[in-house]
Amino acid sequence: MKFNTKTIHGGQEHDKAYGSVMPPIYQTSTYAQSTPGGHKGYEYSRTHNPTRNALENAFASIENGNYGLAFGSGLAAMDAVIKLLKPGDEVVSTNDLYGGSYRLFTKIYADFGIKFHFVGMQNAANIENYINKNTKLIWVETPTNPMMNIIDIKAISKIAKAHNVLLAVDNTFATPYLQLPLDLGADIVMHSATKYLGGHSDVVMGALIVKDKDLADRLYFIQNASGAICGPQDSFLVLRGIKTLHIRMQRHCENGKVVAEYLVNHPKIENVYWPGFKSHPNHNIAKTQMKDFGGMISFTTKGNNYEEAIKIVERLKIFTLAESLGGVESLCGHPASMTHASIPKNEREKIGVVDSLIRLSVGIEDKDDLIADLKQAIG
Numbered sequence: 594m595k596f597n598t599k600t601i602h603g604g605q606e607h608d609k610a611y612g613s614v615m616p617p618i619y620q621t622s623t624y625a626q627s628t629p630g631g632h633k634g635y636e637y638s639r640t641h642n643p644t645r646n647a648l649e650n651a652f653a654s655i656e657n658g659n660y661g662l663a664f665g666s667g668l669a670a671m672d673a674v675i676k677l678l679k680p681g682d683e684v685v686s687t688n689d690l691y692g693g694s695y696r697l698f699t700k701i702y703a704d705f706g707i708k709f710h711f712v713g714m715q716n717a718a719n720i721e722n723y724i725n726k727n728t729k730l731i732w733v734e735t736p737t738n739p740m741m742n743i744i745d746i747k748a749i750s751k752i753a754k755a756h757n758v759l760l761a762v763d764n765t766f767a768t769p770y771l772q773l774p775l776d777l778g779a780d781i782v783m784h785s786a787t788k789y790l791g792g793h794s795d796v797v798m799g800a801l802i803v804k805d806k807d808l809a810d811r812l813y814f815i816q817n818a819s820g821a822i823c824g825p826q827d828s829f830l831v832l833r834g835i836k837t838l839h840i841r842m843q844r845h846c847e848n849g850k851v852v853a854e855y856l857v858n859h860p861k862i863e864n865v866y867w868p869g870f871k872s873h874p875n876h877n878i879a880k881t882q883m884k885d886f887g888g889m890i891s892f893t894t895k896g897n898n899y900e901e902a903i904k905i906v907e908r909l910k911i912f913t914l915a916e917s918l919g920g921v922e923s924l925c926g927h928p929a930s931m932t933h934a935s936i937p938k939n940e941r942e943k944i945g946v947v948d949s950l951i952r953l954s955v956g957i958e959d960k961d962d963l964i965a966d967l968k969q970a971i972g
């Protein structure tokens with residue numbers, strides 16, 4: 594099955610009771626047993642729920658994995674991955690990272706005795722310096738948030754395998770429409786399904802996808818034992834979102850290109866970060882590992898003025914000023930004061946999150962309206 598068919602049919606079967614084409618929302622916590630242990634595969638909805646299972650099968654299918662797991666948020670999914678580790682273990686992580694991921698690592702798990710190294714991974718060989726006998730996990734986000742750096746997943750996976758270390762990739766920004774980390778050698782794919790997979794800014798959810806059965810069993814154990822699952826209604830919504838992922842992504846990419854090109858030619862704009870530009874430092878890796886370049890774009894204004902950046906995001910009308918990304922509607926954000934406010938100023942500036950940086954999640958509206966909105970806001 595090809596990707597554009599998998600989004601609609603992958604891992605799905607029609608409902609056995611009445612043939613409903615979409616799985617029913619099994620809004621139940623428990624399941625009747627005829628005799629102790631005499632059940633139809635479902636005992637309690639923290640462990641399994643048929644609507645959630647339908648979604649988890651869809652996750653596995655679209656990422657070319659064998660097993661999918663759904664969680665109550667992207668961070669809950671990450672939390673389950675870190676729970677594979679023990680005190681004394683070390684993690685090598687991308688340095689330009691979703692702010693909440695950084696917070697989870699440094700403010701929660703550092704206190705549990707897990708050591709994190711935040712490393713620029715644009716040059717994959719760089720991570721070798723941070724790997725030792727305690728290293729158990731490499732955490733990669735690509736494209737990175739919000740600097741849109743590109744990390745070579747295949748090159749990192751070769752290093753991970755040579756050292757017998759797990760490789761997890763946060764595929765939230767790219768989605769499986771653009772890149773398939775498991776095919777490139779990753780062991781775990783993670784998503785904030787809140788973003789492109791759900792696609793309509795109406796649900797918070799996380800996902801993990803793996804190929805290996807033992808790894809899947811350990812993660813299913815954590816999912817059930819820690820209990821950070823999502824409900825059946827949310828599972829239904831994300832399953833519905835996935836069915837249009839491919840056509841939404843196609844339009845996000847088309848509009849993203851138009852917006853990036855408008856910005857790069859604008860006299861008041863200093864830098865535009867978008868992997869589709871030939872001048873992007875890792876454009877060639879992006880071209881190899883991604884199908885297209887997506888609708889996430891960051892830019893800075895000349896003079897790097899904090900107040901001016903705030904004015905621009907306030908003036909934008911179709912681009913709603915809001916946290917999050919990946920929905921049908923265009924959003925804008927000011928990382929220094931919003932998503933990355935929890936990263937100390939000197940740390941965030943080291944990775945390029947300066948005062949005038951604005952991040953756009955380009956939606957699927959008409960491109961002419963998006964350009965007109967940017968024009969009136971930037972001036």
Ligand SMILES: *Cc1c(COP(=O)(O)O)cnc(C)c1O
Pocket residue numbers: 666667668669691693694734738763765766784785786787788797798799
């Ligand atoms: C939003 C996001 C997360 C966190 O996901 P939640 O669903 O908000 O918990 C993690 N990584 C990336 C890249 C994100 O954009």
